[in-house]
Amino acid sequence: MEIRQMSTAFLFNEDKVLLMKKESSKLTNQPFWTGLGGHMESDELNYPIKACFREIYEESGIKATEINELKLRYILIRIKHDEIRQQFVYFGKTIRTQYVTSDEGELYWKDIEELKELHTSKIIEFMLEHYQNNINKTEIMIGTITIDQDENPKMQWSELKDPIIF
Numbered sequence: 063m064e065i066r067q068m069s070t071a072f073l074f075n076e077d078k079v080l081l082m083k084k085e086s087s088k089l090t091n092q093p094f095w096t097g098l099g100g101h102m103e104s105d106e107l108n109y110p111i112k113a114c115f116r117e118i119y120e121e122s123g124i125k126a127t128e129i130n131e132l133k134l135r136y137i138l139i140r141i142k143h144d145e146i147r148q149q150f151v152y153f154g155k156t157i158r159t160q161y162v163t164s165d166e167g168e169l170y171w172k173d174i175e176e177l178k179e180l181h182t183s184k185i186i187e188f189m190l191e192h193y194q195n196n197i198n199k200t201e202i203m204i205g206t207i208t209i210d211q212d213e214n215p216k217m218q219w220s221e222l223k224d225p226i227i228f
Contacts, residue, residue, distance in 0.1 A: 068149040069106070069113035070099030073122075073129065073156050077174050080156075082121065084167035095180040097151070098122055100166075110134070110150035122169055123162030130155045133200075135193070137222070138185050140207045151189060188217040 073080040081095045098121045099114065106113040111134070115126045132154030140147050161169050172180070177190050185207045192203065202222040210216045 064145045066145050066147045067102045067107060067110070068099060068147065069102055069110040069117060069152070070097040070149055071114050071118050071132065071152045071154060072097040073118070073124070073154050074174075075156055075159055075171065078171040079174055079177070080122065080161070080169060081172050081180070082164070082167040082169055092181065095172075095182050096167075096186060098169075099149075099151075111152065114150070114152050121164045121166050124156055124158055128156050128158045130157075134202055136189050136203050136205055138189060138205045138207070140185055149185075153193070184215045185217070188215075192217070192219060 080098065082098055083093055083095055085093050099117045100121075102110060102113040103116075106116070111132065114132065115129075118124050118129065119126070132152050134150060135153045136149075136151040138147075138149040138151060159171065163169075174194070177194065182190065185205070188207065189205055192205065196203075204220045204222050206218045206220075207215055208218060
């Protein structure tokens with residue numbers, strides 16, 4: 063199996079979050095919404111935050127110095143055919159509201175309350191729902207997408223903790 067690693071950011075400005083609207087992808091022919099991010103380069107594999115800053119700048123023009131409190135909040139894992147996909151998801155703040163256009167998709171500041179209404183990938187939908195229900199939680203959460211007994215997608219959540227082992 064191959065491993066695909068990605069890094070994604072959700073930047074907040076007060077009660078709004080910066081999202082990218084993409085017109086289509088390999089997964090869907092309809093528009094969908096996501097954070098800023100993408101695949102990690104080979105020199106970033108041990109430093110997903112480096113990939114995150116690069117992707118934010120490439121897709122929005124927002125510099126690392128214009129971002130505060132960028133923290134790893136989620137690690138999302140899924141299997142797709144013969145590939146394991148691991149996505150490092152960061153949440154941060156910025157006071158900058160202006161951005162540059164991107165070839166990747168259109169950027170919009172959306173109210174946090176609108177997140178539930180937007181069409182996202184299922185794994186991002188589950189993650190955003192978990193975030194909104196646990197907004198004050200600071201621990202890193204691992205989310206694995208799977209299916210239930212009726213073949214419907216579901217998430218399994220675990221808090222990432224360092225056990226003290228002697």
